[in-house]
Each structure stands twice: as C-alpha cells, then as structure tokens.
Amino acid sequence: MAKRRKAKQRDSRAPRFWGRHAVAAALDNPARTIRKLWATHEGVSGLDLPSNLAVEMAGAADLGRLVPHDAPHQGLVAEVEPLPDIAIEDLLAGAEDGRPLVILDQVTDPHNAGAIMRSALAFNALGLVTQDRHAPPESGALAKAASGALETLPWCRVVNLARALDQIADAGFWRIGLAGEADMELSEALGGKRVALVLGAEGAGMRPNVAGHCDALARLPISDRIESLNVSNAAAIALYAHHERRSS
Incomplete structure (x- = not known):
C-alpha cells in the first residue's frame, strides 16, 4: 500500500460528498476525515457511524441546498477533508x-x-x-x-x-x-x-x-x-x- 502524506491545501472549501455509495465509502476509509454529516432519517439508516462524528438531521429539501442543483444526495451529504497526498x-x-x-x-x-x-x-x-x-x-x-x-x-x-x-x-x-x-x-x-x-x-x-x-x-x-x-x-x-x- 502506498504511503499517504499530509494533503496540500488546494481549496479553502472542504469538499462535500453526496449519495449513499460515496458517503459510505468515505466513512469506511480510515484515511478520510469526515468533518460533518447531514442526513435524513432514511438516509442514515443502516450506516455504522463513528461516535464522535457530528451529524445533523435534516429534510431532503434542506440537503438539496447543500449540493449542486439536482445532485442525487439520497439523504446523505458529508463535508470531508481531502485525502493525504501519495x-x-x-x-x-x-x-x-x-x-x-x-x-x-x-x-x-x-x-x-x-x-x-x-x-x-x-x-x-x-x-x-x-x-x-x-x-x-x-x-x-x-x-x-x-x-x-x-x-x-x-x-x-x-x-x-x-x-x-x-x-x-x-x-x-x-x-x-x-x-x-x-x-x-x-x-x-x-x-x-x-x-x-x-x-x-x-x-x-x-x-x-x-x-x-x-x-x-x-x-x-x-x-x-x-x-x-x-x-x-x-x-x-x-x-x-x-x-x-x-x-x-
């Protein structure tokens, strides 16, 4: 496995991921830091969330305002840190x-x-x-x-x-x-x-x-x-x- 180094600052804004697959994969990655998760009750169902993760429950329309227009968020939006460089x-x-x-x-x-x-x-x-x-x-x-x-x-x-x-x-x-x-x-x-x-x-x-x-x-x-x-x-x-x- 290639070693990762501290990520360079490429953008002042932290990336936001959406959709069940992308967010679940980020949660499963030990190298990924999740700053915050916004979720509907249905979207968060079945996910194994870290106890120290900040989670804000919201409606689907509220999540829609956090992502680009018509992005299929599936009830999950995560703000993350970029991965460390390799x-x-x-x-x-x-x-x-x-x-x-x-x-x-x-x-x-x-x-x-x-x-x-x-x-x-x-x-x-x-x-x-x-x-x-x-x-x-x-x-x-x-x-x-x-x-x-x-x-x-x-x-x-x-x-x-x-x-x-x-x-x-x-x-x-x-x-x-x-x-x-x-x-x-x-x-x-x-x-x-x-x-x-x-x-x-x-x-x-x-x-x-x-x-x-x-x-x-x-x-x-x-x-x-x-x-x-x-x-x-x-x-x-x-x-x-x-x-x-x-x-x-």
Whole structure:
C-alpha cells in the first residue's frame, strides 16, 4: 500500500460528498476525515457511524441546498477533508508485475476522472497519476462518478508529469500513450511485465512533451464511422485489453 502524506491545501472549501455509495465509502476509509454529516432519517439508516462524528438531521429539501442543483444526495451529504497526498516514490515502491498504472494528462472533467478511477480499480490497477494543476479536485461529482474508488485507488498528483514518466520508466514500466493518430494498435504495443497507460484530454489529447516520454503510441481499433471515444471509455477498453493480454 502506498504511503499517504499530509494533503496540500488546494481549496479553502472542504469538499462535500453526496449519495449513499460515496458517503459510505468515505466513512469506511480510515484515511478520510469526515468533518460533518447531514442526513435524513432514511438516509442514515443502516450506516455504522463513528461516535464522535457530528451529524445533523435534516429534510431532503434542506440537503438539496447543500449540493449542486439536482445532485442525487439520497439523504446523505458529508463535508470531508481531502485525502493525504501519495508520493510517486511510495506508489512505485509498491509496484507489482501485471498491475497496470494509469496516467492522465490534463483530464479535468470530474465525471471522466471518476469513471476512470472506477475502471482502474475494477482491473486492479496499481494507481492513478495526474498533474496536480491539471486534474479535478476532490469533489462530490468526482466521488459520485468514482463510486467508491476515490477512497481505495491510490491517486498520486505530481508537479511535472514528464518527470514522473521518467521515474515510472525507471521502475520498469512500459509507457503506452493512447493516440488516435498512432500507426500501431494497442494489442501490438502491449507487452512486458509492467505497463503504464497514458491518456490525454478529449480533443487535445496528450501534450507533445508527454507523448515524447512514452515508449510507444497506440490507438484503439475503432470503426472509422466515429472519430474518437470518450476518454473514460477509452481507458476502460485499454485496461480490459491489458487484462486479457495478461490472462492469455
């Protein structure tokens, strides 16, 4: 397990999570500090709450005013502290052959990032690496999309992604950048005991400097009837392809 360090102050406001799955996962995470919980009687039913947790009972309409419009709070809203940071050295120190690493270059949409976290956890990824300034902060939308993975998947935020990719290579990872214009298909690029999958933002893709720090660029074999896939869908397919390659 990668070691966590004290979280940097990224936002003066503490994140608020909503929805039963996201809030329950945060409550179950010993590394997560819950500042306060607002709940309906129905929402809090069945939850194992710490005795020292401040809980305020409220109506569904009151909870709705604590979260973005139409957010599905399911009777639960929690104000939390951001998780402590994980250093890239600590993450790589726990690397195991066969477990992929996922790197995101300027994927800032919390729904995409959360969905990628969920897929990464589903396929037993070692962790997620993003640039600190070009990634979504912890938020209710991210936690909801991650469906609990935010609390479990190690997430390392780095200052310089290109430098981190050098460290990842030094740890024995074969770095594959997904690019629609690549000549090679992903199935041809996959190989080696350790694989790092690098994905860029939708539209812009990977930045040239990040692509230049990959060992191979590869594309998914999609039909020419569509230009590209959503980045979270591309990540899920790439992780599945890696899993199938390792299992064969």
